[in-house]
Amino acid sequence: MTLFDYIADRWDRLALQSWLHVSEVVQSTLLAAVLGVLIGVAVYRSPVGSAVATGLASTILTIPSFALLGLLIPVFGLGPTPAVVALVLYALLPITRNTIVGLAGVDPAVTDAAKGIGMGRLAVLTRVELRLAWPAILAGMRVATQMLMGIAVIAAYAKGPGLGGEVFSGLTRAGSANATNQALAGTLGVVVLALLLEGVYFFIARFTVSRGIRG
Amino acid sequence: MSDVDVTGLSSEPGLKRADRVRLLAQPLAVLVVVGAVLVWAFARETDEIEAESIQAGVLLTKTWEHLLITVVVTAIVVGVAVPLGAMLTRRWAKPVAPVFLGIANIGQAAPALGVLVLFFLWTGWEGLWAAALPIAFYSLLPVLRNTIVGIQSVDPSLVDAARGIGMSPRSVLLRVEMPLALPMVLAGIRTSLVLAVGTATLAFFVNGGGLGELVDTGYKLNRPAVLVVGAVLAVGLALVVDWLGALAEQLLGPKGLG
Numbered sequence: 001m002t003l004f005d006y007i008a009d010r011w012d013r014l015a016l017q018s019w020l021h022v023s024e025v026v027q028s029t030l031l032a033a034v035l036g037v038l039i040g041v042a043v044y045r046s047p048v049g050s051a052v053a054t055g056l057a058s059t060i061l062t063i064p065s066f067a068l069l070g071l072l073i074p075v076f077g078l079g080p081t082p083a084v085v086a087l088v089l090y091a092l093l094p095i096t097r098n099t100i101v102g103l104a105g106v107d108p109a110v111t112d113a114a115k116g117i118g119m120g121r122l123a124v125l126t127r128v129e130l131r132l133a134w135p136a137i138l139a140g141m142r143v144a145t146q147m148l149m150g151i152a153v154i155a156a157y158a159k160g161p162g163l164g165g166e167v168f169s170g171l172t173r174a175g176s177a178n179a180t181n182q183a184l185a186g187t188l189g190v191v192v193l194a195l196l197l198e199g200v201y202f203f204i205a206r207f208t209v210s211r212g213i214r215g
Numbered sequence: 216m217s218d219v220d221v222t223g224l225s226s227e228p229g230l231k232r233a234d235r236v237r238l239l240a241q242p243l244a245v246l247v248v249v250g251a252v253l254v255w256a257f258a259r260e261t262d263e264i265e266a267e268s269i270q271a272g273v274l275l276t277k278t279w280e281h282l283l284i285t286v287v288v289t290a291i292v293v294g295v296a297v298p299l300g301a302m303l304t305r306r307w308a309k310p311v312a313p314v315f316l317g318i319a320n321i322g323q324a325a326p327a328l329g330v331l332v333l334f335f336l337w338t339g340w341e342g343l344w345a346a347a348l349p350i351a352f353y354s355l356l357p358v359l360r361n362t363i364v365g366i367q368s369v370d371p372s373l374v375d376a377a378r379g380i381g382m383s384p385r386s387v388l389l390r391v392e393m394p395l396a397l398p399m400v401l402a403g404i405r406t407s408l409v410l411a412v413g414t415a416t417l418a419f420f421v422n423g424g425g426l427g428e429l430v431d432t433g434y435k436l437n438r439p440a441v442l443v444v445g446a447v448l449a450v451g452l453a454l455v456v457d458w459l460g461a462l463a464e465q466l467l468g469p470k471g472l473g
Contacts, residue, residue, distance in 0.1 A: 055236045062457045064413035067449035070430035074439040150326035171332045180336045187329030
């Protein structure tokens with residue numbers, strides 16, 4: 001059986017796994033974006049707070065994903081929960097760091113002007129600072145998504161959903177007829193989906209970045 | 216859009232402070248946490264199955280295997296990516312540079328576990344090399360990209376000056392361009408190191424050993440203590456390797472820069 005025959009034959013299951021993979025990654029990225037932006041907003045004015053937040057987040061990212069997943073199994077059991085917790089933790093770093101860098105990079109003259117025309121603290125943050133930092137935040141989300149696509153494969157070890165299941169059953173069934181096709185379909189599927197998401201980010205950036213700062 | 220490297224070990228000036236905090240706090244935290252977990256693991260009552268894994272000899276062997284994979288991977292990555300990157304910045308190689316970067320990009324976009332499993336299924340190899348080669352392919356990109364970018368961002372007037380005083384192309388590369396590109400190259404190597412030590416936890420899937428094996432044993436035999444010891448050692452090792460990389464960045468960078 002060639003790879004194409006295999007994919008055609010198992011299309012229904014592969015499509016479902018692809019969908020679960022993308023949905024798991026996108027949901028984790030969104031959750032991490034909410035948390036990351038909140039953390040970023042909380043600490044960006046204090047150099048010490050920024051250093052601690054980025055330092056901690058970098059440390060989390062240094063942790064091998066398989067080891068973190070292993071540590072989460074005794075706590076959360078098997079299934080989607082440990083997978084999503086691990087994915088959110090890994091996505092935090094690029095998003096938090098980019099939020100801090102983006103917010104810190106806003107020209108003080110602009111925020112002064114906003115205050116000068118009578119905007120309150122919250123309005124300055126939501127209507128000026130966050131909008132100017134948005135391209136950086138979005139870039140962080142993009143990096144996080146790409147990274148999570150690969151980590152989600154490993155999360156299938158703890159019975160997480162997605163294409164990782166294909167890779168693992170290809171490994172356990174090594175030597176049998178479709179083992180290589182199965183692992184190949186899983187791996188290539190992840191690469192293709194990652195490219196598609198990259199395209200989605202391109203369009204999101206195109207339509208959501210404030211017109212004044214669009215390059 | 217601002218470009219951000221994936222490992223988060225950046226050299227953006229605004230975040231230097233975060234790096235300094237980590238340089239101090241990281242080894243201390245590792246010592247405390249790993250020490251505490253080891254004391255806990257050895258002090259508690261272990262049943263027969265746990266005792267087979269939780270003993271100094273086994274833990275040392277697994278840590279050593281893990282470290283060996285990391286060192287072999289890094290040696291391959293540095294040995295391949297630095298010369299290749301330097302070569303691709305030569306004028307005659309301009310047209311093929313994007314091809315190599317593209318291949319390395321795909322290598323990293325592919326999930327690490329998928330690359331590892333496919334290499335195993337295609338070659339049928341097992342053990343250290345079956346793990347080290349695909350992991351090296353997977354972690355090649357940061358060093359390759361940073362070598363190319365580092366050399367390309369050397370001030371052209373310095374290269375001109377070096378040529379002007381009669382240096383051969385070879386010594387321009389080795390004595391001017393490479394030293395100036397060194398901080399970028401070192402940052403890339405550190406990123407690769409972290410990728411390698413992390414991916415090495417997957418080596419046991421192809422019988423390459425390493426600390427991932429303890430996690431797997433603990434999970435399969437339902438012995439959370441074994442799992443936790445393996446995972447915490449893997450985390451500790453990754454943080455120590457990352458710390459050594461940071462230290463190397465500080466110590467080996469050329470004195471004239473920064």
